[in-house]
Amino acid sequence: EPEVTQTPSHQVTQMGQEVILRCVPISNHLYFYWYRQILGQKVEFLVSFYNNEISEKSEIFDDQFSVERPDGSNFTLKIRSTKLEDSAMYFCASSEATGTEAFFGQGTRLTVV
């Protein structure tokens, strides 16, 4: 069964460093998403991406964040200068079209120290 894969499963980084979280969406999907979950809190929408551009973003997704689909298979989330409060589980998701089920990856746990 096709699945969304995320790497790494866990990343530890120093405050102020740049991190790139990687995702491989399901191959025929056109819509891509990032969500995050701070420990003990809700899963929060960050950004959606379609046709090589951001289609929607939340207030969390500030200038420190960027997304890219560099090669037609990967979908990345970059945090330019990490802060302690960026520590969270980050989930990538993809869907075939709007109105269809979003499939989630297993998540990347980011720990900023």
Added chain:
Amino acid sequence: GNSVTQMEGPVTLSEEAFLTINCTYTATGYPSLFWYVQYPGEGLQLLLKATKADDKGSNKGFEATYRKETTSFHLEKGSVQVSDSAVYFCALSRAGTASKLTFGTGTRLQVTL
């Protein structure tokens, strides 16, 4: 804005017990409603969904009915199994789309023999 409220966990039940996990929502218009499940070490999986009032979503013995009058989407299962132990997330999205899911905090279910 949109929001989802779930009952606090953890919920601990014996095998074959009846399960209810409460979920209420606040939204404008007529959102679509979802239950996602996260098994240990895995990503979020769609469990069931309902897209209009009085719809009943069902899957794997779980059911939830979209109640507009009470703005609720409670998850139920008549007889839980140990394999149902997981975290359950209630979520909503704007009508007609699966993008930008708004999640509840999640409820951890632990089923014991």
